[in-house]
Amino acid sequence: MRVRNSISTFSESQNLTSIGRFILSCAALILVALLFLPVLAFAQEDTLILLGTNTDVLNTYAVSAYNKHAFVTGTGLWISVINYSVPTLPTKITQYTGSAYDIEIKDTLAYYVLDNDFGFHIRDISDPLESQVVGSCYGFWHGFRVHLFDTLALLMHRTAIEYCLLEIIDISDPTDPQVLSTIDPPPYGTMHFGDAYKKDNYVYWVDHAYIEEPWEEVGRIIVFDITDPTQPVQIVSDTCLQARPNAIWIKDNYAYVVETFGGRGLVVFDISDPYNIDSVGCFPIPEGGAWNVYIKGSYAYVCTHRLYVLDISDPADPSLVTYYNTPEIPNYVFVDPPYVLVGCYSSFLVFEASFLKDIPGDVNGDGEVDLGDVLFLVSYLYKQGPAPEPIERGDVNGDCVIDLGDVLYLVSYLYKHGPAPQNGCAL
Structure with a gap:
């Protein structure tokens, strides 16, 4: 029969105590994380x-x-x-x-x-x-x-x-x-x-x-x-x-x-x-x-x-x-x-x-989708106004063409509960 000496037993007891403390520390950290999970869990650090x-x-x-x-x-x-x-x-x-x-x-x-x-x-x-x-x-x-x-x-x-x-x-x-x-x-x-x-x-x-x-x-x-x-x-x-x-x-x-x-x-x-x-x-x-x-x-x-x-x-x-x-x-x-x-x-x-960046429907690039985008699109199409930058911003219905259909699509979204703007593909 192999007998463990007292020094070994004491050392292993210390190790067990250290492991226990480590587990408790981890549990405490997890608890704190859970408390703040609703606020911070889904943050995207690179945005x-x-x-x-x-x-x-x-x-x-x-x-x-x-x-x-x-x-x-x-x-x-x-x-x-x-x-x-x-x-x-x-x-x-x-x-x-x-x-x-x-x-x-x-x-x-x-x-x-x-x-x-x-x-x-x-x-x-x-x-x-x-x-x-x-x-x-x-x-x-x-x-x-x-x-x-x-x-x-x-x-x-x-x-x-x-x-x-x-x-x-x-x-x-x-x-x-x-x-x-x-x-x-x-x-x-x-x-x-x-x-x-x-x-x-x-x-x-x-x-x-x-x-x-x-x-x-x-x-x-x-x-x-x-x-x-x-x-x-x-x-x-x-x-x-x-x-x-x-x-x-x-x-x-x-x-x-x-x-x-x-x-x-x-x-x-x-x-x-x-x-x-x-x-x-x-x-x-x-x-x-x-x-x-x-x-x-x-x-x-x-x-x-x-x-x-x-x-x-x-x-x-x-x-x-x-x-x-x-x-x-x-x-x-x-x-x-x-x-x-x-x-x-x-x-x-x-x-x-x-x-x-590249918010669908944000034709004028001001970070919002509103009447200003409709007017910007109308100006570009019919009054020789500046082009959307990049140009695909103006293709709000996603059909790869910028035309009256995009104006009507955006008006429908803003004022008639129509479908949301899409990422355009016009060149």
Whole structure:
């Protein structure tokens, strides 16, 4: 009979203990993975490819773009203009003085707000190197949000005691913007943070207010009827948010709201009836909250400690497309297909997104399938307009010919629930 000595037995016991610990560690890792599986399991790591970086920015707040030039705002500094026509080498070409926060661009004009009552400005950027301010208005202490809607701009700003107000500004004449009204929503808390967005004749305000009576903090959606923009009328105040909301974006009949830490991440509300707002979907953020959202086409870009891209083609069930661990916390996103531009604290990033390439039906290449694609196709076929690039984008019915049939096919898809566009084969 072979007898095992005590040293051997002790050694094997240690090995068994080590194996047990290893198994427990693996089990713990598997459990953590399973907890986050709904969020991260189906991410495609190669769908966002970082092409270029520019670090000649600081305190980045917002990003917008025109003609392959990014306009990057930075608090306490300036607006940086970065040429990304060579996406692997984004290059700063100039800057405009001013502590700017939010910025949006419409046609060849940039609309932005400066801090410390330095005003709301409209700047001609048709030639970024010869840019001039063409219109301004003042009276906004700490402006931090700007959204453009046809002839109106919504501008949100805070007073010295962090009290938030919303200005409705007429921008029909860019050389002479005029404040039509100021919204100061009750109840009058001591602290408001948030954002506002317009759909039809309604403004949807989201904020986090400290209510003096009964001394509690609430997250709210407040709806204003602005049929007469000089006389906004509050019609709804709903404390349906679970945490402080930082941003709102509206697409079709849905409002997409991001809640910060302790919140639900991205929350989707059905606003088809502004008097009856219902939560219909949610995408939980593993970090526990988010601070910005940008939407273009069927995708939502959510900024938290990393950048998330979500498919919102079904608003009730936002699903993960991909995520990217940026070198710094991402603050803002702007999409210029196939590029995704990201402003971080001290860097500007240019990504290429594979999911924005060759979208069937996206004839004009702006990342969306809408009336603009129909008009682009009509212009190409009958008005000697520019050709789709690549040309097969125009072959939406997949019959290898670009003609009236493609126009009718796209109209049917957009307005008559017809079949979806196909990848073309026209040469």
